[in-house]
Amino acid sequence: MGDISVSNGIHAMRLCLINPSNPLVSILKVEESRWNRYRVWKPLSLMALAGLTPAEWEISIIDENLGVPDYSGMPRPDLAGITAFTSQANRAYEVAGYFRRLGVPVVMGGIHATMCLDEVSERVDSVVTREADGVWPEVLEDVRQGRLKRRYDGGFADIADVPPARHDLLSRGYAFGAIQTTRGCPLSCSFCSVTAFNGARYRRRPIPDVVREFQSIHERRVLVVDDNLIGIRPEHIARAKDLFRALARVNRRREWIAQATINFADDEELLSLAAQAGCSGVFIGFESPSPEELRAYGGKFNLLKGRDIRASVQRIQRHKILVAGSFIIGLDADEPGISRRIAETATRYGVDHLNVLFLTPLPGTRLWDQMKSQGRIPLDVFPRDWKYYTLTYPVARYPRLSVDAIIEEMVSCNGTFYSVPRILRRVCHSCWHRRRSLVNLAGNLSYRGNLHRAAEAYASFRRQWGNRDDLARGS
Secondary structure, three states: OOOOEOOOOOEOEEEEEEEOOOOOOHHHOHHHOHHHHHHOOOOHHHHHHHHOOOOOEEEEEEEHHHOOOOHHHOOOOOEEEEEOOHHHHHHHHHHHHHHHHOOOOEEEEOHHHHHOHHHHHOOOOEEEEOOOOOOHHHHHHHHHOOOOOOEEEOOOOOHHHOOOOOHHHOOOOOOEEEEOOEEOOOOOOOOOOHHHHHOOOOEEOOHHHHHHHHHHOOOOEEEEOOOOOOOOOHHHHHHHHHHHHHHHHHOOOOEEEEEEOHHHHHOHHHHHHHHHHOEEEEEEEEEOOOHHHHOOOOOHHHHHOOOOHHHHHHHHHOOOOEEEEEEEEOOOOOOOOHHHHHHHHHHHHOOOEEEEEEOOOOOOOHHHHHHHHOOOOOOOOOOHHHHHOOOOOOOOOEOOEOHHHHHHHHHHHHHHHOOHHHHHHHHHHHHHOOOOHHHHHHHHHHHHHOHHHHHHHHHHHHHHHOOOHHHHOOO
């Protein structure tokens, strides 16, 4: 390694932070469709770690979703840091193995490292559990001193002290920037790992810090990665309004999208302030066409029961904000015909985009514990099978749907909602109401453009696993 130094005389060290890819997730193959560029987000957690890294470290961030680099042609780092969701674990281990063979220590963090600590510990030199913010400087100093520990427990960070992320380190190739303003989710849905990883307490960054970081983002469009931007309590809503007011004062050109619950529609002042602040779209999890079916899965039932959801969606859209609705296939009550119910429900609600996922038991969730105890997780050769835990493959046994049947339901649902006539109706409707019709069209074409690739992926999945009796039957 060449001689590197900084102005204070301290010998600089090289840090390589890596977001591994999952080759099975076709929507991330940006080169296959220009529309997919609008569905790839910056790895904000790595940029946040870079913001916590002392100046004597030379930092590079690699996001394999934009392409896998030639690691052999890169300068040898002094530390490789890898983050991974469960579906990225296999690729993360491959990358870790490469650097370890070079003698480079590897530290891994993120949700999978926290939930599958023993597995990860066998394949890297050090593991950071939960949120790394509070222990990252210690990790780096231990590397410098040659005393890296096998494990660091980050716990739940005080995000009031978190510095801004280093957006400058990933400045090209993305349609969206990314920012986080809160952590934690009190809803604690059984199928979601957010509460298990980030906790149920709703923690908020200081608004001035958020605004300064927001202004530093290069991209014109921004994804707010909070799991629920506005929260569910009155004080959460009040804080969201203050944030929107502050953003509106400085935001003159950027648009942003966020995740929220349907109570986003309950406060006209909140909606108006969000629109003034640049909100152009919101992801809302409806999960099921029958809210009653969510009773056993967590807190969203309480937000959806007895509500006129179509009217709620329309209130959001009147402020020129697009609505993407998320649904799950594979709930215990789901039976043949669920695809038609979801597609028709999403159409009746009037959502602009539909995102349908398979009910997936993720490590660390109550759903994982339940399905594992019931013997309902047939894809259990780990770590090999983790690559299928993308929420886009049926990895579990579903009471009323075989694997073939549930795949057909998914294909039918997306094919129905994203048929050309329905896309044209939605886009014409948004054009008539002067509501971001070009963005709406781009989003719909992105989803439709991936239908064929999704069908090919399911065919490959069935060919590989079709001879396994435990997958061939539904229960």
